[in-house]
Amino acid sequence: MQTALSPGTPALRTRSRRLLVRQGLLERLDGPASRRCVVLRAPAGFGKSSLLLTWQRELVAADAGIAWLRLAELAESDLHFMTGLMSALAAIDSAIPRKAMAHAVPDALAMERMVIALVRGIAAHGRRVVLIVDDVHRAQSGLVLHALQLLVEYAPANLLCVFASQDELPMTLAHAPASKTVLELRHDDLRFSLQESIDYLGARLPRLDERAAAALHRLTEGWPALLRLASADVRRRRGVQSPLVHGVADPAPFAAYFEAHVFPRLSETQLRLLTFCAAATRFSAPLCADLAGEGFTPAACAGLLEPLVHEGLLSLVTETSETVAHERWWHMHPLLRSVLLARFETWPESRRLRVHATACQAFAIRGMHHQAVRHALAASNPETAGRLAERGAELLFSRGRMGEVIALVRQIDPGMLGDNANLALWIAWVELADYRLDDCTRSIGRLRGRPGALEPAMRYRLTLLDCLLAIRNDDNDALSRLLPELLAPPPAADEFALAGRRNVLTWLHLHRGEFDEARRIQRDQPAPRIDGEPVAGTLFGSLVGQCLVGLSYAVEGHMHRAERIYRQVLAEAQERGARCTEAARLTAQLLVEVLYEQQGPLAAARFMQEQLGTHDGLIPDTTLRMMIVANRARQAAGRWHEALEHLAQAGGFMRRFGMDRALACVLLEQQGIQLATGDVDAARESLREMEALHARHPGVGPGTLRRIADIVERARIRMAMHDGELPAALEKIERLSHHYQERGQVGLVASLQMLAAEVEHRLGRAEASRTRVCAALRLGHRLGLMQTLLSAHGNALPLILSAAAIPNLDPVLGFFIERIESLARSQPDARAEPPPVPRLRDDQRLTRLLTLREAEIAELLLQSLPNKKIALTLGLSLDTVKWHLKNIYLKLDAHGRSAVARRMRQELERDDGGRAS
Structure with missing residues (x-):
């Protein structure tokens, strides 16, 4: 018997149409042979027909007969339904409906007789039959629904009924246990992943x-x-790029769809309530009642809105710090909200301001600070917004929710601070988080110039902020100057600030080379707790403290110990979830160095690209380490020119933020490439720049800047080796090794031993060279260093392999040499593909001149969005957008919107050109 499709089957009209094969759903549809019914229930546009079309191809290939009946194409009468059903089945086998035709009389008994005749005809047909009934929500007749119900109840083993509907199926399917014979797919199942x-x-x-x-x-x-x-x-x-690709919910492309397919399915009251609620990014039934005003109760609003979850228009918000536990919260589909916000914008201004003022009050009562401030600004009430932001920041900070403090205060325009010193302090925290270090420095200076402006607890937070700024600036000496203030917290200091002090002190001792003291602070001082709960995930929490302990071992060179700690912290951070994302990210950044040692620079750089995206670190140590690893991936792939360009960009970044120790490391890396490529003059110039950096910091004590002297000495050793001044180079190596040994940085001693081995080799002292190599290998094996030994100089691998020929060599060292050789051999294999290119914050971008909010607005100008739409997109008042625009024009020296857009577009083209080249 041939397989056939009924006339009017969608597949006949769309044979050439490209459909996405959704393999996971197709596997669910294929299901067990005992299944009798499949129900696809979702609003229009969720791909029900497309899914059935792709499934139909598989069914036809499996020799199943397909009967497709679209109720939307039939006149609304029982007779037309029966005729259409029999015609669809006759297209498979004309014998199936033959006996049923005698019962085509529109009454319940005749309908049952017809169904019985059909199922007998299907059973006699023998092969599998799939009956697809589309648009079941169009079925209004009780006889039609009765017939569909009977088809499922009486279905023979070779019949599968498939019903597609936009509404709840108007049938009970009561006699078919859902767990075994019925598969139901709703809109959440049909969404694209x-x-x-x-x-x-x-x-x-x-x-x-x-x-x-x-x-x-x-x-x-x-x-x-x-x-x-x-x-x-x-x-x-x-x-021109669509604003949609930047995540901007532009309503224009979707308004007609919602008007035609969504809004007609809503009652007038539902549509009105949704328009009110569109003003808020999230809402509950009580909040909806507040916004809608007199005549609406929370229960009534819940009854009207709850069904819309099943329509895919609303989604439940999981409980967060920005919800209230005893209320059920929703957020609207972002594109539906954008369309409704456009409607909301047509309301009179007085009415819109009243809605925002009501929302502000409602969110403030619920302690939802971010939302309350947003609506206060939208209601053109900046004084209320500032007061709410200050109050919310105080509460959130004391509870250790620093990320929420930053998000809350970012909404406030610095121009509305006035004499509010507390709010000015919170703005300074935002400036630090946004890496606007110059702005943060000026803000701290202004606050320190007003001695009585801050209460003792707030002033201690200012000290803590100043310490974090010193850490971001890699300025251990500035941190040391703040130490007396840090060690003398006032009685009113909150627990979160004291938790921050613990990690700051650890960082300070770590970079002074006082590794045991850094670890003792984390081990012996009580773990920070707020309201009895441990502070774990933020930069002030115990997990970041443990990361710093791991870093202390890494700075010493004990990579095995560092890795164990990093792995433990990462596992705990992932188990604790979203509240520990900062700790998880910092740990992943620190693990890059471990991967570099174990698997080489290309594997480590690939991890950075896939897991981290950029090498902007949370602390200077991670920024520097990731930048160097990314650069060495280019070197390993033989891309010397790219490596030098990358270092030039990194050097600009370090100069921009005054990170002299990191800049010295960049210059040392640069010098190594210049010597490897034969550009000796450039290498000497890099050395002179390092020496100038050192001269800027004479007589510094132990700390990050003291390491500049060590870096300069390593650069001089390289130049002495290049110039053939081998005894002088060996003397410098011995002296620097002694210093590192005294400071406990034994990992660097291993690298210097490899350099000494090369000098001995050039001097013709083979035995002394092998002795040096063995010393480096023992140290590297104990510490977990392989790539460090390989990267010591260009001749490192042959020297290491020569040690394998030593008679009676310790088998442990012999196996370690084999592992290093395997790591070295893996590097050339990767040269066929370009190395991953992590991104660095580019200090040349125009947006560095702007605040975060100004940068968002400037980018939206590229889309030619009017001020009103920008305000709508960012949840700001129109006046606030205009205020920001004035600042943008001033900072970019641009005269008008088009000039800003032109400059931004030129920058994007330059970036794209750089990537293409």
């Missing part, structure tokens, strides 16, 4: 990168029809 969205967009927009595809996925929340409209909007904008 992130990978499916990327695949779908990749087929339609081949030039779209994954970052932009992910932004479109987040905006559409995987709603297939909206994803299709988004891709069409991106494709039609010739020469």
Whole structure:
């Protein structure tokens, strides 16, 4: 018997249409042979028909008969339904409906007789039959619904009924146990996953990168029809990027879809409530009642809004610090919200301001500080916003929720501070978090110039901020000057500030070379607790403290010990979840150095690219280590020119932020490449620049800046070796090794021993050279250093291999040599592919001149968005957007919106050109 499709089957009309094969859903649809019914229940646009079309291809290939009946294409009568059903089945086998035709009389008894005749005909047919009934929500007749119910109840073993509907199925399926014979897929099942969205967009927009595809996925929340409209909007904008690829919820491409397919399914009251609620990024039934005003109760609002969760229009918000536990909170689909916000903007201004003022009060009562401040600003009430931000920051800081403090205060314009010193302090914390270190320095200076402006507890927080600024600036000496203040907290100091002191002291002792003292602080001082709960995940928490303990071992060179601690911290941070993301990220950054030693620079750089994205570290140590690893990946791939360009960019970054110790390390790395490529004059110039850096810091005590002298000495050793001044080089190596040994930095001693071995080799002292190599190998094995030994100089591997020929060599050392050789041999294999290129914060970008909010607005100007739409997108008042624009024009020396957009576009083109080259 041939397999056939009924006339009007969608597959006949869309044979050439490219459909995304959703393998996971297809596997669920194929299911067990005992299944009798599949229900696809989702609003329009969730891809029900597309999924059935792709499944149909597999069913046809498996020799199943497909009968497809679309109720939307039939006149609303029982007779038309029966005729259509029999016609669809007759297309598979004309014998199936033959006996049923005698019962085509529209009454309940005749309908049951017809169904019985059909199921007997299907059973007699023998082969598998799949009956697809689309648009079941159109079925209004009780007889039609009765017939569909009976088809499922009476289905023979070879019949599968598939029902697609936009609404709840108007049938009970009561006699079919859902766990065994019925599969139901709802809108959440039918959403595209992130990978499916990327695949779908990749087929339609081949030039779209994954970052932009992910932004479109987040905006559409995987709603297939909206994803299709988004891709069409991106494709039609010739020469101008759609704001959608930047995650901006532009309503224009979607308004018609919602007007045609979503809003008609809502009652007028539901639509009105949603428009009120669109003003808020999240809402509950009581908040909705507050916004809607008199005549609405929380219970009534809940009854109207709760069903919309099943429509995919609302999603439940999991409990966070920005919700209230005893209320059920929702957020709106971002594109639906953007369309409704456009409606909201057409309301009279007085009405909109009243809604925002009500929302501000409602969120403030609930302790939802971020939302309250946002609505105060939208209500054109900056004084209230400042007061709420100050109060919220105080509460959040004392509870250890520093990330939320930053997000809260970022909303406040510095121009509205006035004489509010407390708010000025919180703004300074934001400046530090945004890496606007110059602004932060000026803010701290202004606050220190007003001795009585801050209460003792706030002033201690200022001291703590000053310490963190010194850490970010890699200025251990400035931190030492702050030490007396840090060690004398006032009685009113809060627990979170004291927790911060613990980690700051650890960092200080670590960089003074007082490693045991750094570890003792974390071991012996009580772990920080707030309200009885441990402070774990923030930069002031115990997990970051343990990371610093691991770093103390890494600075010494004990990579085995450092790795054990990093792995333990990472496991605990991941187990604790979102509250520990800072600790997890810092640990991953520190693990880069471990991977470098064990697997080489290319593997470590690939980890950075895949797991971290950039080498902007949370502390200077991680920034420096990741930058060097990324650079050595280029060197390992033989890309010397790229490596030098990368170092030049990194050097600009270090100079911009006054990180002299890190800059000296960059120059040392640069000198090594210059000598390796034969550019001796450039290498001498790099040495002179290092010596000038050293001269800027004469007589410094132990700390980060003291290491500049050591770096200069290593550069001089390199130049002496290049110039053939071998005895002088050996003398310098011995002296510097002694200093490192005294300070406990034995990892660097291993590297210097390899340099000494090369000098001995050039002097013709083979035995002395092998002795030096063995000493370096013993130290490297004990500490967990392999790549450090290989990278000591260009001839390191042959010297290491020569040690393998020593008679009666310790088998442990022999095996260690084999491991190093294997690591070295793996490097050339990777040269066929370009090394990963992590990004560094570029100090030449225009946006470095702007605050975070100003940069967001400047980027939106690229999309030619009007001020009102920018305000809508960022949740700001129109006046606030105008205030920021004035600052942008001043800082960029641009006269008007088009000038800003032109400069931003030129910068993007320059960046794209740099990447392309």
